Amino acid sequence: MKKFQLYVLDDDEEYGQRLASFIRASEFGERMQVKLFSKLELILEVLETQQATGVLLLSETYYRLLMNRRTSLHKMILSETIANSLDAETKVPFLYRFQSLHNLLTRLQAFYTEKLNEASNSHGANRTSVVSVYSSSGNSGKTMTAIHLAKQLSFRGERVFYLSLESVSSTSLWLMGETGRFSQLIYYLKSSPGLLGPKLQLLKSFDPQLRFDYLSPNDQIREMQEISGDQIRVLIDALISLNEYAYIIIDLEASVHPRIVKGLEISDHIIWLVRDDLNDVYKSKALYKQLGAMQNVHFVMNKYIGVQMNDFSELGRDIAFNLPYIPEWKSIRTPEQMWTSSIFSEQTYEMAAALFISNRHYSTNAEGAIAS
Template sequence: MTKIQLYVLDEDNAYADRLAAFIRTSEFGDKLQVKLFSKLDFVMELLDKPELEGILLLSEAYYPNFTNRCTSLFKIILSEQICNSREAETKLPFLYRFQSLHQLISRLMAFYWEQQKLIASVGSKRTQIVSVFGSVGNSGKTITAIHLAKQLSFRGERVFYLSLESISSASSWLEGDSSRFSQLLYYLKSTPELLGPKIELLKSHDPRLRFDYMTPSDQIREMQEMSGEDVRILLEALTSLNQYDFIIIDLEASVHPRIVRALELSEYIMWIVLDDLNGLFKAQALCKQIGKLQGVHFVVNKYTGKQMNNFSVLGKSIECYLPYIPEWKIIHSAEQIWQSVIFSEQVYGMFTACKSSLSSRSLIANEEAAAS
């Protein structure tokens, strides 16, 4: 049997040597052929070779050098901070460095074979629209949306973050030019057929978080004049670019036509609620006002470990809980937003749980339809 080529790029030579020695003396020695690299230039030369097959396992320190580098190798990131990716179909999986080598290689092999099964359908993957919505202000909706965009982009997904709030607080957190939204709205109204190329020119990019974005900063009147049809045109233009796996939409707590239309066009809706009587009342009122939506997942934010209110009045159970972060009670700098690894990881866990829930419900519905 031909061995799978495993190329390891790691600045920690001692760890890489130990990993290679373990593979050669274990049952994985019959499946993997290990080649170690300590210099980036050597790997870059290797990637220029045509029809290269196998796995590229690289440490997180080298990850920025490969974000836009095309290769036929299956990339896996060796991380000191991010725990193992939960799903084998994660596009760019992370493996936690400080685990047993047997478990690490077992997961590496599982990721690789799952990728081989999915490789035929990767080219046809469509852009998925995810909305983060809240019933009240200051519920942590924008922080949740930003952390979700970050987590997806760090796992190799191509992400576009779009805020449709009247004023976006994210504008002060992100690096890049966030003053172009009004220009985008102008082209959306005047020449919608050219909106795709205009997005290419006007979008911003945050180099730290590795995703593209657009956020309004001071166009309150223009945002109020934005119609549901405008939102449809904008989202169609974004998806037609075929550049993004996910569009994360940050929505304010209102029933404005642009907000409702965005919800209707979303595959997943992360509806943020607080364990608060007033917040629960407003969530119930918004549910009645907006009507039935597909893909709604209720998520309690700022959870302290004990639920005080009965959310059954919303007609759906709570699917996830996000922790209360005391340090965010008063935000005084943008850097505060990124300091909670626990919150960030749980946001990603929230999304994967909601995806699994939706897939299970779809499977049950299809089975019931087939039975009838």
């Protein structure tokens, strides 16, 4: 996703420098580029000579001078006294200066995303693609596949959200950023679903190494078991309504819990991992029959060694893709082992290109750097 421009016009130069330094050193540096101004005539020159896009953050000192000036930038008021309000005349929102910079920028980003969403709804926009990774049995490599897929898409310039719906998720071992926020999300899912969209901007985490946003449960086993299918739909709809992501990658567990079934139902594409094992043949056939003949299922053989020994024809679908067996992953001892195979990482993207990325989309992005 292209960075948006943040223009800051503030008479407090020290505050502006601190804000800019924080952006460049944090995950917000992946999403926004900041330009500081302390003189009115300089920002007027920008507004007059450029078709600028982004957000114009104004201190109250300058806002009254520019409140009625037309610009393509979305205005926000940096206030010392007012928070979470609107200017009665212009409907421009206030942003309280004396809060943590992380919260301030999160609210600013949410505001900009909302404006983009409004513009997209008026002009028509491509819908976020929801892709789930599922299997009929454990130890099939779902999380490995889901995270490598999210990584490959993000490294090619796509905005990606990774969501684990497992009862016990191991992703806290692999991902950087704050974890353990899922319990707060569950609270809002149950008590105030209408507020979920804005809260997602505050609760989601960002991995600066893999370049995608994520939510993953830490130790909320009981809470995850109590989540309903309808609540999962609310969550996915809220993520889509942010209009911020090209892909939502859902990491599912091998069960038929209502939250898992609903995740499958609302997915645009299901990557159903199978292993070349008789037990897997039986379980995959039984579960696929129980869940119904979903048309968006792609059976993918993981841990493929070059020859297929078992017959999967009773599934009624061909094996759509083969992901390679990685001997180094037979026993994981350190988090670093997850990134030892460039072959697997690249093959996850080849799988995506073959199964659900359009030819136009693939040719446009295939020149991007391949992450190993």
